[in-house]
Amino acid sequence: MNSSPRARASILPYLLVVPTFFFFVIFVVYPLGVLVNLSFHHKYVGAPSIFVGFRNFQTLLQDTGFVQSISNTAIYVAGAVSIRLLFAFGLALILNQKIRGRSLFRGLMLLPWLTPIVPAVLTWRWILSPDYGILNHLLSELNLITAPLNFLGDPMLAKATVIAFNVWKFFPFYTIVFLAGLQAIPVDIYEAAEIDGANKWLKLRYITIPHMRNLFAILSALSAIWTMGEFVSVWLLTRGGPSYATHTFATLAFEQAFLNYNVGLAAAMFVIVLPFTAGLTILITQYLVKEI
Amino acid sequence: MATGRRIAVLTNSILTYGILTVASIFAVFSTYWMLITSLKPDREVYSLNPSLLPEHITFLNYDFALSWGYLRQLSNSLIISSGTTALSLIITVFGAYGLSRFRFRGRKILSRTILATYVIPSSLLVIPFVFVIIGLGLYNTFSGVILANVTFTLPFTVWTMAGYLASIPIDLEEAAMIDGCSRIEALFRVVLPLSLPGVIAIATFSFVNAWNEYLYVVALIDSETKFTLPLGLASLLTSDIVPWGKLMGMSVLYSVPGILFFLFLQKYMVQGLVKGAVKA
Helix, strand or coil, rough: CCCCHHHHHHHHHHHHHHHHHHHHHHHHHHHHHHHHHCEECCCCCCCCCCCCCHHHHHHCCCCCHHHHHHHHHHHHHHHHHHHHHHHHHHHHHHHCCCCCHHHHHHHCCHHHHHHHHEEEEEEEEHHHHCCCCCCHHHHHHHCCCCCCCCCCCCCCCHHHHHHHHHHHHHHHHHHHHHHHHHCCCCHHHHHHHHHHCCHHHHHHHHHHHHHHHHHHHHHHHHHHHHHHHHHHHHHHCCCCCCCCCCCHHHHHHHHHHCCEEEHHHHHHHHHHHHHHHHHHHHHHHHHHHCCC | CCHHHHHHHHHHHHHHHHHHHHHHHHHHHHHHHHHHHHHHHEEEEECCCCCCCCCCCCCHHHHHHHHHHHHHHHHEEEEHHHHHHHHHHHHHHHHHHHHHCCCCHHHHHHHHHHHHHCCHHHHHHHHHHHHHHHCCCCCCHHHHHHHHHHHHHHHHHHHHHHHHCEEEEEECHHHHHCCCCCHHHHHHHHHHHHCCHHHHHHHHHHHHHHHHHCCHHHHHHCCCCCCCCHHHHHHHHHHHCCCCCHHHHHHHHHHHHHHHHHHHHHHHHHHHHHHHHHHH
């Protein structure tokens, strides 16, 4: 009547992981299938869906708005990833020194990451406001500008602002990870180099950077894929505007699906980006996967 | 020679603290300005000559937030965040234990899927997710949002927890099992108490993630009575004239509990994150 201990032992691991497994099947794998399927249909919310083959993709590739959103996404990713990683790495180098007040500074640096994203975006909008915003006030007090800058209304400035927000909001995570990486470098390597007369710059160039190369690669890829899919900050800062200046594929797809109810076309936007996401994901999982 | 070196050291520390000060202002200013604005009367908020400190402190903006629906949104946020934390903890503990202690067929595929889901941006799945939730009859319910939150926290929590469990020697469970415990009893009586820091880290992560979530709540919640704090806050933006003082009051009341909660548990949280991120 009782199953043998051995049989139970072989069932137990499956029982343990079944809830996790079902979560991924129902809420990740299956939706991914639904997404791809939707992209081949003409489908509005509340209306029946009609199979149209590749027509959504043809429509998108001829649509200047969509093409612009893809190039915006590329600019957004390139700008935010490079600036953030350099900033976070530089900061980690400084915070890795034995300096007074280190834990205070480290704590302060966490603040952007701890502030929930919606109030953080709203506060930025308030600071950048052309009417009563403090930044315009300070810039004109310093005689750097004569007329208030419309940070979110000018196409170039809006792009820069969206990138700056993204750098600001997420750099603490990268600083923490870089710091952990720096602290994992064995101290005796530096000591040996000092005995051989290496200066600060040589130690950075020949010890620190080679040791951090792998972490740099992982964080660049992670940062790229997360920035690519970032929605909330762009949407709440600019709604993709002015005109299409800051629309990424994520905000454009959201607009199509949730404001225009054109779900088929929106799904196709995500599907076009899917190869990039999948490529980065495979790259990262190859780098990252260590047996648990 | 000695003075030369002293000058070099001095320049170095001036440079270091200079950079740190600028970076700190960059990091802290917006939260500072949120707090300061929330304490100013409208007359000072809409001043052409704004001051860095309020001249007259007022709590009117908080009064507004409280009368405007803050408490209901707070309770909605708390329900969703607690629900997410509880569900993700239960699933994570069993799943991570299974992954870290057993070799079974399909293990590798499962662990790769988990990692891939950690990596892909959640916004990618928002459209089909709504269809799935509608199909389950859970549209415009807290349960639907909780399921979404758990889906996107589970990869991180399972991965981190499995890492913690792997660092706990298996001998302890075996000893407990020789003493007559079943495997599951050994998990609850021996393994979990030892991995408490890991459990706290993943609980904090789940809670904070759910507390901050915006996209999936917008997508899955329809009625205003079910709005969470970030939704309530964003809905104030729709009018042409933005009531900045009131908005900053709401923002403070929403951000501060989350920040305090995090700071309270940050030792575990940062440990867990670093472990997860560097290892993972």
